[in-house]
Amino acid sequence: MxxxxxxxxxxxxxxxxxxxxxxxxxxxxxxxxxxxxxxxxxxxxxxxxxxxxxxxxxxxxxxxxxxxxxxxxxxxxxxxxxxxxxxxxxxxxxxxxxxxxxxxxxxxxxxxxxxxxxxxxxxxxxxxxxxxxxxxxxxxxxxxxxxxxxxxxxxxxxxxxxxxxxxxxxxxxxxxxxxxxxxxxxxxxxxxxxxxxxxxxxxxxxxxxxxxxxxxxxxxxxxxxxxxxxxxxxxxxxxxxxxxxxxxxxxxxxxxxxxxxxxxxxxxxxxxxxxxxxxxxxxxxxxxxxxxxxxxxxxxxxxxxxxxxxxxxxxxxxxxxxxxxxxxxxxxxxxxxxxxxxxxxxxxxxxxxxxxxxxNPPDRPKMQCMGIPSFNVDARIIDPMTLEELGPNAEGEIIVHGPQICKGYFHRPEETQKAFIEFEGKTFFRTGDIGKYDEEGYFFMVDRMKRMINAAGFKVWPSEVESLLYRHPAILQACVIGVPDPRRGETVKAYIIPKKEYRDTVTELEVMEWSKEHMAAYKIPRIVEFVEKLPTSATGKVLWRELQEQEKNK
CATH class of the missing domain: 3.40.50.12780 (ANL, N-terminal domain)
Known part of the structure; x- marks a missing residue:
């Protein structure tokens, strides 16, 4: 609907x-x-x-x-x-x-x-x-x-x-x-x-x-x-x-x-x-x-x-x-x-x-929010497995229909077919992103489907943990990934760039102890590594996959 x-x-x-x-x-x-x-x-x-x-x-x-x-x-x-x-x-x-x-x-x-x-x-x-x-x-x-x-x-x-x-x-x-x-x-x-x-x-x-x-x-x-x-x-x-x-x-x-x-x-x-x-x-x-x-x-x-x-x-x-x-x-x-x-x-x-x-409406934006569907856009949240539409505050895959959607992938008919679904008589693009919308119709990103961390059966969305870490006064930038753990399957690791004035004072243990007070136990970074910089793309996005690959190759 x-x-x-x-x-x-x-x-x-x-x-x-x-x-x-x-x-x-x-x-x-x-x-x-x-x-x-x-x-x-x-x-x-x-x-x-x-x-x-x-x-x-x-x-x-x-x-x-x-x-x-x-x-x-x-x-x-x-x-x-x-x-x-x-x-x-x-x-x-x-x-x-x-x-x-x-x-x-x-x-x-x-x-x-x-x-x-x-x-x-x-x-x-x-x-x-x-x-x-x-x-x-x-x-x-x-x-x-x-x-x-x-x-x-x-x-x-x-x-x-x-x-x-x-x-x-x-x-x-x-x-x-x-x-x-x-x-x-x-x-x-x-x-x-x-x-x-x-x-x-x-x-x-x-x-x-x-x-x-x-x-x-x-x-x-x-x-x-x-x-x-x-x-x-x-x-x-x-x-x-x-x-x-x-x-x-x-x-x-x-x-x-x-x-x-x-x-x-x-x-x-x-x-x-x-x-x-x-x-x-x-x-x-x-x-x-x-x-x-x-x-x-x-x-x-x-x-x-x-x-x-x-x-x-x-x-x-x-x-x-x-x-x-x-x-x-x-x-x-x-x-x-x-x-x-x-x-x-x-x-x-x-x-x-x-x-x-x-x-986001310029005169009524919400923080850390995707915003509302743009001109002529129909956006929904569906269960990525059953394709059943979900209601407010339920997490699922974001699908979109609108005039700005590409006409498919160049010379990739099979990939094109996988990327689109028919829903209520309209063609929707499957974004592969997990999100939700609130009672006012504002959409929120949860994370990429591929990025989710499964820590002892609990779903951990790295972007949520990163957002919480930014509240720490010593943290300039953070990137969270999942790393293999023999007991939990995966555990949470945070790469952190500290602010210049805190570089000699903040410690890994202090960040983990602070996290215990600000997030659920299963979301707490069990490993913290301070770095001088994070790998980024030409657009400035942090390349979390590179960090994940580095961990796998250790």
Whole structure:
């Protein structure tokens, strides 16, 4: 039965149903460039790129791709670079041709690239020059016919006061060849092409899953599925042409792609792009540009607020702060609220759903909560074994139906069939996440089905234990995993990064004793290990599976 109680808390100024534009993503850029030609589209460490200039460079790159690289409608193009103006230009040039963006994590290595190339059949790649060594073997083996190499320093003014990572200030040093084209050369053309008719149903982007349960799978997203969350995200967060968005999440990831690039371009807002996360530079950029919106992940917020120099910066322009990936510890959320007056609004989504299926209402968010179903989304909780629908406060698998759901997995019919179920006459996607919803229709994440710890027959959800550990005054970050135990089957282990001022005083035993007072006995970490850092993905998510593998191999 469709859950509707959450509509009582729906933002009053918004409709509950969203009519998605029947146009392409490129059309969004064309409209914003016509409406706001001189408005800054991109602010990159002091350099300003107007919407008029952005569209011009997109069109030039598109012409080069089409005429010189023979990229046609439906062809795949690898996009392998870090956050930069060139990333935005490349993305929109590719989709303007009706071609398909294959967004690749910059942390991927040559072996990964070979898989993506073979799976997507891409023959052209646009890359950051710092990643060239990883791509070179694909060129020499003729897997790629042409590679366009971008240098981030082409877009910066070395006189600006911002601290920039070395990868941004490095000058061009990759030599051109018949197969290697430098970015400046590609754009220094006067080529012209006829407009290409791109339909909402055409594939726009194939974001790949992380591959934690096997080979990565390409999620088939059309212009329509991407538009759904770009438009919905902009409306839900009160984004307008006057907004200034701090883009710290990687643009290859669906959350950064939608909330830090596609949504701002849809409304004609300004994107303040950071190539690498740096808490001082982030605060400086917020102050300098008057950032109003910041979509991030919990680890960024923790680091940002722990900056002893934060009080030196004026960050009062921030009006909307939120994110997903992992719940923000309540203590951190309260600290953020006290500092900025902004309540952190979490959301929930997956690569398969092109970011959000759930949002917290901006004017009534709940802490450590996925939020309520977004525009046009029907979300349920079912028993993962019997597929029986469950009611309020019952824990089960989250399933979702909505227009942002991918059309399946690329060349994976069997995987696609497993991922979807028919329920009450509608097709729902099985998220593989365990959650619940309360009497008001707000959804809460419990954990990944694969992550549950079975300790002597008791279910332990690591995210819950992590949330409780964050209440400890000495803990900066925590990651909880299950480790083998001869008596209990599995037991709870906590990897902890202590706050700097507590590193010489807090002990493993003290954390375990504290835990006895704050959580049920079966949830208490029986093993505590202090570490200087935790393994993280390019999006900042803690890679708990890596820690689990390390434990298994001991």
């Amino acid at each position: 469709t859950i509707t109680k959450h509509l009582d808390f729906w933002p009053r100024h918004l409709p509950t149903w969203l009519e998605v534009p029947h146009t392409s993503l490129y059309h969004n850029l064309q409209v914003s460039a016509m409406r706001y030609p001189t408005r800054t589209a991109i602010f990159y460490y002091g350099t300003k790129v107007s919407y008029e200039t952005l569209l011009l460079q997109v069109d030039r790159l598109a012409a080069y791709l089409h005429i010189e690289c023979h990229v046609n409608q439906g062809d795949s193009v690898l996009l392998y670079m870090q956050n930069s103006p060139q990333y935005v230009i490349s993305f929109y040039a590719i989709v303007s041709l009706g071609a398909v963006v294959i967004p690749i994590n910059p942390m991927s290595v040559t072996e990964d690239l070979m898989f993506y190339e073979q799976d997507s059949k891409a023959k052209i790649a646009i890359i950051g020059q710092e990643l060239y060594a990883n791509v070179a073997p694909l060129i020499s083996s003729d897997l790629l016919s042409q590679v366009i190499v971008a240098t981030y320093s082409d877009f910066i003014d070395f006189q600006d006061e911002f601290e920039m990572p070395k990868v941004v200030t490095t000058l061009s040093h990759i030599p051109a060849s018949p197969t290697v084209i430098l970015w400046k050369e590609a754009l220094a053309n006067s080529l012209d092409i006829l407009p290409i008719a791109v339909l909402p149903s055409d594939i726009a982007v194939l974001p790949y899953t992380s591959g934690t349960t096997g080979k990565p799978k390409g999620c088939i997203h059309t212009h329509e599925t991407v538009q759904t969350n770009a438009v919905g995200g902009a409306l839900w967060s009160y984004m307008t042409s006057s907004s200034v968005i701090l883009a710290t999440l990687p643009l290859f990831h669906v959350t950064g792609m939608e909330h830090s690039m596609n949504a701002p371009i849809y409304v004609g807002a300004t994107m303040v792009i950071m190539t690498r996360w740096n808490r001082d530079t982030a605060a400086q950029l917020i102050e300098k540009t008057g950032c109003t919106h910041w979509t991030n992940i919990a680890t960024m917020v923790v680091d940002f607020l722990s900056n002893p120099k934060l009080s030196m910066y004026n960050i009062s322009t921030l009006k909307g702060i939120g994110g997903g990936g992992a719940t923000l510890p309540a203590a951190v959320g309260n600290q953020l609220l006290a500092l900025t007056g902004v309540a952190y609004a979490e959301g929930y989504g997956l690569s398969e759903t092109m970011s959000q299926t759930h949002f």
